[in-house]
Structures are given as structure tokens and as C-alpha cells.
């Protein structure tokens with residue numbers, strides 16, 4: 001059998017640092033031919049745009065494939081398989097494939113797809129890398145209310161949590177071969193070690209932790225784990241393993257919408273309104289691009305919980321419509337009219 005191409009699955013909750021990790025990998029890639037499959041929740045395709053916007057050599061249009069139709073874990077057969085086959089059938093197949101899942105995806109159904117005979121013959125899962133937002137963990141974003149869980153367990157004997165964030169977060173950890181504990185700069189001394197000690201007993205044996213800022217991890221550490229995860233599915237537990245073997249997962253727990261705005265003359269004022277909306281409506285993630293009048297470059301907006309960053313990436317291209325668009329993601333029941341009104345001001 002010809003050597004199989006290794007694929008790394010990069011997972012982690014919304015805003016943990018997956019795109020940053022992949023970007024760092026592209027910048028520090030020592031001559032390997034890489035291909036990227038990018039999937040995200042929300043319909044703007046921002047992550048692909050961000051990677052292409054960095055203008056790094058070795059990251060061309062054809063190398064970054066976006067899986068746009070919903071969440072990868074629920075559309076494996078329709079979207080993922082044709083995309084991976086197209087990559088494998090290129091005249092010059094890549095040396096390594098990287099797959100960024102959406103922040104709400106469960107990695108296990110994706111890894112399972114690699115066990116399908118037509119894929120397994122040609123690709124192997126080198127490793128599942130789970131990026132963790134250390135600050136969000138420290139703030140207790142993924143922690144259930146213990147009393148509520150206990151009450152629920154007593155009521156229906158199920159293992160389900162009352163906090164869907166925690167379920168997704170745990171599923172991503174339970175599938176990991178390596179955990180990147182990110183956002184060290186936002187943690188007090190000693191907190192990263194404490195988080196690692198707390199998470200470790202819940203993970204599969206031997207899973208390594210790497211602590212990182214800006215998800216900057218040497219590709220030599222991330223790639224070449226040689227895990228063959230598709231042969232090892234039983235050890236990767238999921239809250240969504242069901243008795244009939246079918247995955248039982250949908251994204252009804254989460255909501256997203258896209259907001260289009262006119263050009264933004266005062267970005268500081270818009271930032272303040274976005275932050276106020278995030279606080280008032282418990283929004284998990286906002287990201288998008290701003291059209292700033294008189295400025296040749298587009299401005300990126302990234303918010304994860306209460307923290308927001310803005311920076312200019314690339315120039316608007318000739319003929320490209322200059323747009324201001326933001327994707328807003330939160331738990332089910334987002335009050336769209338109120339959020340829109342708050343952000344529009």
C-alpha cells in the first residue's frame with residue numbers, strides 16, 4: 001500500500017485559537033506542502049479569508065478549502081469526503097493535511113470518517129490537537145452548576161450536562177492526542193499548571209499538554225504524532241455516542257446570525273457598542289470585517305467573550321465590494337433584534 005498522507009484535526013471551542021495555530025504553522029512551515037480544510041459555524045467564511053489575508057507564501061487560494069455547509073461533524077459524508085478526495089486527487093498531493101473544525105464541532109464523527117475504507121486507504125489521522133482557551137476555563141465558562149447537574153442526574157439518570165458549552169468542550173478534550181493550553185498571557189502565574197492538573201485526569205492516558213501564547217506552537221511538536229486515531233475510536237469517548245452507534249448531535253443549542261452595517265467612521269464607538277452587547281446578551285463570539293472610509297485596508301474585528309481585538313489585515317482588492325459584516329454566535333435564544341439595535345447604535 002502506498003504511504004498514507006497524515007492529517008491533523010485541529011479542534012477547540014469558539015475563539016480558543018485554532019486559526020491562530022494554523023496561521024503560525026503556515027508561517028513556520030519548513031517547506032512541507034500543506035493543504036487546509038476549514039470549517040466554521042456562521043456563514044461568512046471568515047477563517048479562510050483570514051488565512052488568505054495573511055499573504056504568506058505557501059498559502060494560496062487552492063490550498064485553503066472551505067467547508068461551508070454547516071458543521072463538519074454533521075455533514076461528513078456530503079462535504080468532507082468529496083473535499084478530501086479532491087485534495088488527494090491533485091496532481092501534487094500535499095505532504096500533510098490540516099483540518100480546522102468549527103468551534104462547536106465534535107471531533108469524533110470527523111475522525112470516524114477516516115475509518116471509511118475509501119479514505120483509510122489513503123489518509124491517516126496523525127493526531128487530534130485540541131486548543132483550549134485557558135482564560136475561558138479559568139473564568140469557569142465551561143463549568144456546570146454542580147447542584148443543577150446533580151439534580152438532573154437524580155431526575156433522569158442521564159449523564160447530560162445542563163451546560164451545552166461544557167459538553168462540546170469535554171467532547172473536544174476527550175478526543176485529543178495533544179492539548180494546546182493557549183492564552184497564557186491572560187493567566188496569572190501558576191493558573192496554567194492548575195488547569196492542566198485539573199483537566200489531565202479526564203483525558204486519555206498519555207495526552208501531552210503544550211502551553212502557548214497566540215497558539216504559537218512549533219509545527220515539529222504538533223505534526224508527526226502518528227496516532228492513527230481512526231483505529232482508536234473506542235478510547236475517545238463522547239457525550240454523543242449513542243447506543244445504536246449513530247452520532248446524535250445537532251447545533252440546536254447554539255445560534256448565529258450575520259449583521260451587515262454601513263461603513264464605520266468611528267470604530268472605537270462601534271467597539272464599545274459590541275462589547276456592551278456581548279455583556280448584555282452573553283454572546284460567545286463576534287467576528288468580521290469593517291469597511292473604514294478613506295482607509296485602503298479592511299479592519300478585522302475579533303471578540304471572544306468580553307475580549308475584543310481589532311487590526312487591519314489586507315487591502316481591499318480592486319472590484320471587491322467593501323463591506324462591514326459581523327457574525328454573532330451565542331447560545332440558543334439570542335435576541336437578534338435587541339443585539340442588532342445595540343450594535344447599530
Ligand SMILES: Nc1nc2c(ncn2[C@@H]2O[C@H](COP(=O)(O)OP(=O)(O)OP(=O)(O)O)[C@@H](O)[C@H]2O)c(=O)[nH]1
Nearest residue numbers: 014015016017018019020103183213214215302309
Ligand atoms: N490574548 C490572547 N489572545 C489570543 C491568543 N491566541 C489567540 N488570541 C485571539 O483570540 C481570538 C480568536 O482566535 P482564533 O485563532 O480566531 O480562534 P479560533 O479558535 O480559530 O476561533 P473560531 O474559529 O471562531 O472558533 C483572536 O482575536 C486571536 O487574536 C492568546 O494567546 N492570547
